[in-house]
Amino acid sequence: MDTRVVKKKLGLKERYAAMTRGLHWDTTYQPMDKVFPYDKYEGIKIHDWDKWEDPFRLTMDAYWKYQAEKEKKLYAVIEAFAQSHGELGVTDARYINALKLFIQGVTPLEYYAHRGFAHAGRQFTGAGARVAAQMQAVDELRHFQTETHAISHYNKYYNGMHNANHWFDNVWYLSVPKSFFEDAYSGGPFEFLTAVSFSFEYVLTNLLFVPFMSGAAHNGDLSTVTFGFSAQSDESRHMTLGIECIKFMLEQDPGNVPIVQRWMDKWFWRGYRLLTLVAMMQDYMLPKRVMSWKEAWEMYAESNGGALFADLARYGIRKPKGWDDACEGKDHISHQAWATFYQYGHAAAFHTWIPSKDELDWLSSKYPDTFQRHYRARLEHWGEQAEGKEGRWYNQILPMLCQVCQVPTLFTEPGDATEIALRETTYHGMKYHFCSDHCKEIFEHEPKKYVQAWIPVHQIYQGSCYPDEINPASPGDSPVREVIRYYGINGGEDNGEFSSSEDRQHFRQWSGRMKPQGHGE
Amino acid sequence: MQATGKDLMVSIGEYPLHQQDGENLFHGKRLIYLCWENHLMFAAPLCVPLPPTLPFGALIRDVLPELYGEHPEFEDIDWKRTQWFNSDTRFIPDVGKSLEHHGLAHKSLIRFRTPALEGSRASAGEGKQAF
Numbered sequence: 001m002d003t004r005v006v007k008k009k010l011g012l013k014e015r016y017a018a019m020t021r022g023l024h025w026d027t028t029y030q031p032m033d034k035v036f037p038y039d040k041y042e043g044i045k046i047h048d049w050d051k052w053e054d055p056f057r058l059t060m061d062a063y064w065k066y067q068a069e070k071e072k073k074l075y076a077v078i079e080a081f082a083q084s085h086g087e088l089g090v091t092d093a094r095y096i097n098a099l100k101l102f103i104q105g106v107t108p109l110e111y112y113a114h115r116g117f118a119h120a121g122r123q124f125t126g127a128g129a130r131v132a133a134q135m136q137a138v139d140e141l142r143h144f145q146t147e148t149h150a151i152s153h154y155n156k157y158y159n160g161m162h163n164a165n166h167w168f169d170n171v172w173y174l175s176v177p178k179s180f181f182e183d184a185y186s187g188g189p190f191e192f193l194t195a196v197s198f199s200f201e202y203v204l205t206n207l208l209f210v211p212f213m214s215g216a217a218h219n220g221d222l223s224t225v226t227f228g229f230s231a232q233s234d235e236s237r238h239m240t241l242g243i244e245c246i247k248f249m250l251e252q253d254p255g256n257v258p259i260v261q262r263w264m265d266k267w268f269w270r271g272y273r274l275l276t277l278v279a280m281m282q283d284y285m286l287p288k289r290v291m292s293w294k295e296a297w298e299m300y301a302e303s304n305g306g307a308l309f310a311d312l313a314r315y316g317i318r319k320p321k322g323w324d325d326a327c328e329g330k331d332h333i334s335h336q337a338w339a340t341f342y343q344y345g346h347a348a349a350f351h352t353w354i355p356s357k358d359e360l361d362w363l364s365s366k367y368p369d370t371f372q373r374h375y376r377a378r379l380e381h382w383g384e385q386a387e388g389k390e391g392r393w394y395n396q397i398l399p400m401l402c403q404v405c406q407v408p409t410l411f412t413e414p415g416d417a418t419e420i421a422l423r424e425t426t427y428h429g430m431k432y433h434f435c436s437d438h439c440k441e442i443f444e445h446e447p448k449k450y451v452q453a454w455i456p457v458h459q460i461y462q463g464s465c466y467p468d469e470i471n472p473a474s475p476g477d478s479p480v481r482e483v484i485r486y487y488g489i490n491g492g493e494d495n496g497e498f499s500s501s502e503d504r505q506h507f508r509q510w511s512g513r514m515k516p517q518g519h520g521e
Numbered sequence: 522m523q524a525t526g527k528d529l530m531v532s533i534g535e536y537p538l539h540q541q542d543g544e545n546l547f548h549g550k551r552l553i554y555l556c557w558e559n560h561l562m563f564a565a566p567l568c569v570p571l572p573p574t575l576p577f578g579a580l581i582r583d584v585l586p587e588l589y590g591e592h593p594e595f596e597d598i599d600w601k602r603t604q605w606f607n608s609d610t611r612f613i614p615d616v617g618k619s620l621e622h623h624g625l626a627h628k629s630l631i632r633f634r635t636p637a638l639e640g641s642r643a644s645a646g647e648g649k650q651a652f
Contacts, residue, residue: 338562399565408565473548
């Protein structure tokens with residue numbers, strides 16, 4: 001007769017230990033350093049992995065249960081949104097362009113983050129760090145899926161979303177987010193966490209998500225708001241992982257401090273450059289505005305970030321090198337970026353427009369030192385051109401791009417908004433050009449990495465982005481048109497002027513808002 | 522100008538040098554960047570593939586109007602007074618001689634200033650500056 005053995009149920013803490021670090025063992029057939037080669041070569045010294053404090057105590061089974069609940073709610077909302085024709089409830093069809101930028105440029109980053117964390121989740125020697133990274137890898141994959149599902153509803157009704165994956169791999173402005181993440185996940189696991197978990201998620205994430213999610217809330221886009229809420233609890237875990245990883249590295253060995261500082265310098269700047277696209281979205285693409293980019297920068301970067309770096313000073317960490325230049329840029333970058341997308345609006349996959357008079361006044365009031373003085377006349381000139389017999393102007397000549405951030409070199413000199421900032425260096429007999437001192441320094445620290453960059457403008461001229469039948473040595477009288485065709489962008493439908501777009505016309509027709517009111521509805 | 526920063530590259534194994542964008546990939550042309558200083562109607566300097574044999578005069582006569590002709594100040598440019606720079610180094614062009622002759626190698630940046638035409642440094646009234 002067998003006696004049933006009553007297994008003692010594990011307490012929460014024991015259960016957690018068993019399901020995370022309890023799954024780890026030290027290898028004996030092969031040396032540990034050979035099994036985990038990636039967490040040494042970056043130069044970060046870890047003496048005691050047991051000092052790693054798990055940033056969140058969640059086991060995989062609890063994680064599944066918890067995420068499944070959220071998923072159920074999210075898909076119920078998306079379903080209801082579709083049933084009630086939520087795509088017509090937004091403030092104005094111009095708003096949809098912010099979503100296009102999101103599905104084109106942000107959603108693919110979730111997938112890249114998934115891959116990066118899956119890699120880090122394999123490569124750390126410490127089990128605590130591995131588990132945290134693995135869980136985040138699953139989160140990121142889920143975000144990619146839920147964002148795709150939420151936005152796919154809009155894709156049924158509006159242009160500019162149907163080919164986002166192909167665009168991400170080819171289109172010039174999307175190489176900005178793409179190259180950011182490829183740079184991050186081709187680094188070692190410690191640099192990856194500094195780049196993504198710390199610099200991006202901890203320092204800069206509010207500047208990405210608040211504009212998009214509050215923008216969605218202000219503009220009647222419930223499905224995006226719900227996705228945002230669904231992701232938010234994950235994001236707070238991700239931020240905690242970022243700060244934990246930084247503190248862990250800094251506490252483990254004083255030799256880690258200069259390495260971490262250099263990564264912070266680099267990834268703060270790379271993240272900041274990437275946010276140029278968000279700054280533009282926030283100031284120009286939301287029909288109902290939340291706050292200006294400048295205000296968001298002051299609140300989330302200058303105030304919160306300032307406090308963070310004051311806290312890290314005890315480890316010998318200072319603010320990132322590009323900090324002051326980034327703070328000066330808050331007055332400029334959104335306007336410089338919109339002017340760029342406006343003139344290359346035939347080569348992007350969303351619509352652009354000249355803001356209405358009220359909107360120009362709003363910009364003048366939010367940017368009293370710069371908008372009126374430096375940026376308003378240019379927009380008004382283009383507006384008059386577009387209304388007049390000349391028609392809207394598009395710049396037919398491709399711009400110079402920065403070798404590191406891959407943004408067109410559109411930024412002006414610190415202290416002089418009338419002059420484009422340009423930097424260059426020569427490496428192995430070839431010239432390389434940059435938008436700033438900081439991108440130049442990033443290049444000079446790892447030149448072999450950045451000389452491989454796939455610079456879209458250069459690739460176009462090499463002939464990598466034409467349809468097969470086009471001879472790259474003589475692409476005809478409109479090379480840009482051929483490139484757009486290769487990209488799979490429908491010229492005039494997916495891009496160009498908003499006021500004459502199908503999106504605008506459909507939105508007005510379907511929502512019964514036929515009364516024209518200038519550019520807005 | 523040589524790289525001045527310290528190369529801190531580390532890698533897990535061999536990391537061969539692979540430079541993209543060699544001049545041989547551009548179908549007999551080379552990339553030249555152009556920047557009309559202070560003329561910010563053009564959001565960024567422009568990038569064009571040009572034959573190295575192109576005479577400087579043809580650059581002024583045939584190429585620049587296509588690039589910058591849309592600007593209201595373009596037709597007023599006095600080319601004789603224009604100041605030319607190969608990146609930061611001033612040079613006096615010889616209109617009959619080629620880009621190559623002027624030392625404008627692949628991926629060179631030509632910056633030019635038009636002293637009388639100030640673009641974004643000129644006033645457009647109402648506290649606004651031009652572009």
